[in-house]
Amino acid sequence: MGEIRQEVTDRIISAIETGVAPWRAGWNRGEPHQNFSTGKPYKGINQLLLAMAPYADPRWMTFKQASLAGCKVKKGEHGTRIIKMVEVMRDRVEDGADTEIVGVEGKKALVMKAYTLFNAEQLDGVPPLPEASKKIEPVPAVEAIAQGLVQTTGLTIIEGGNQPCYVPSLDTVRMPRANQFHSREDEISTLFHELCHSTGHEKRMNRANCFARFGSELYAKEELRAELASAMLCGQIGLALGQSHIDSHAAYVSSWLDVLRRDKSEIFKAAADAQRICDYLGQWMPAPVLMAGGSEVTLAESSAAVPAPQRLGRAPR
Structure with missing residues (x-):
């Protein structure tokens, strides 16, 4: 199993130790970071993780979403990991670096899963960011x-x-x-x-x-x-x-x-x-x-x- 919580915590601690708290930048457009395909804003810790990335564009998508939209990840670009909490049966938890069990109750487990997103600035074929209306x-x-x-x-x-x-x-x-x-x-x-x-x-x-x-x-x-x-x-x-x-x-x-x-x-x-x-x-x-x-x-x-x-x-x- 992965250590996702420790990985995220270490990223934030490292950012703070450089002298600038990561939440003091990245929220300056007046729009939340959001999924490009659905338009839904990310919440909680994911807003913080995406705000830490050095991009002005608030639009994000997975590799699969980018492919379906006809977009291509630029050469040499690396994604940003976010997390999602899901409840699954304990015997169906997949072992891997992108999964961490954070709680167990009976036959069910609360699992934290990591996903990788790419910002619109990292992709070719994304429409220009429209001016805020x-x-x-x-x-x-x-x-x-x-x-x-x-x-x-x-x-x-x-x-x-x-x-x-x-x-x-x-x-x-x-x-x-x-x-x-x-x-x-x-x-x-x-x-x-x-x-x-x-x-x-x-x-x-x-x-x-x-x-x-x-x-x-x-x-x-x-x-x-x-x-x-x-x-x-x-x-x-x-x-x-x-x-x-x-x-x-x-x-x-x-x-x-x-x-x-x-x-x-x-x-x-x-x-x-x-x-x-x-x-x-x-x-x-x-x-x-x-x-x-x-x-x-x-x-x-x-x-x-x-x-x-x-x-x-x-x-x-």
């Missing part, structure tokens, strides 16, 4: 999510102070004033991170053991989930993570490495939780807006406009 504007997106959490779940967002944070006991996000950030991108990516933390509250997703003592292993795990989820959310709207956001979380890198080295399954759990956080917050994400005549139509100008709350729905100063 729709776009989600960053400011209305984060304000709509913040407003949804405030109005629907009772979250409080307060402006002021020097340190962004989520306070579970008060169910409150604290954000410094806008002029304290290097850029609007910094403010948005930081707010996304804190809103991701707020989903752990019992009124929302009720994530177990997510609000632990600072510096503990549980604290590092929750930070990893919020970091992944905020990167995914920024990727959905084509927004790069702000530099101050990256700098403020640099201190967690060593603790993330410790967690990943101790448990080869942790990155899979973290990515799955991050996907759930994105799906939860996505219920308030505004619909993409059509780009007319080559120029963007803002949400405020469209029929799908979301009224922007006063300073992201924050409490008065």
Whole structure:
């Protein structure tokens, strides 16, 4: 049997050790990585694995799909491995490097299988990547999510102070004033991170053991989930993570490495939780807006406009 979990974990650890967390790049087009043949986006750990590859095109396909589409893998190109979880009868599990049993119950086994994908940039015969016809504007997106959490779940967002944070006991996000950030991108990516933390509250997703003592292993795990989820959310709207956001979380890198080295399954759990956080917050994400005549139509100008709350729905100063 293969050691797929260890292989994936080692790839991510190696990327982090080079100095750049792999989820801080690769989600910048405003579209998720997706299967070329079906158009369906990949989820969880697979989004992370594909984001680590050095391609701007979000379209992927297997060798077989490429052949059926009349495309050919360019000479010298190597594919990117992703995983799929399947449940099979134990006596039908195929032995091989691309298969790993991750759980057994009675006569059934939960199996992780590895598959190889090729990016559209690695293939000849793929139609050019079309210009995005729709776009989600960053400011209305984060304000709509913040407003949804405030109005629907009772979250409080307060402006002021020097340190962004989520306070579970008060169910409150604290954000410094806008002029304290290097850029609007910094403010948005930081707010996304804190809103991701707020989903752990019992009124929302009720994530177990997510609000632990600072510096503990549980604290590092929750930070990893919020970091992944905020990167995914920024990727959905084509927004790069702000530099101050990256700098403020640099201190967690060593603790993330410790967690990943101790448990080869942790990155899979973290990515799955991050996907759930994105799906939860996505219920308030505004619909993409059509780009007319080559120029963007803002949400405020469209029929799908979301009224922007006063300073992201924050409490008065």
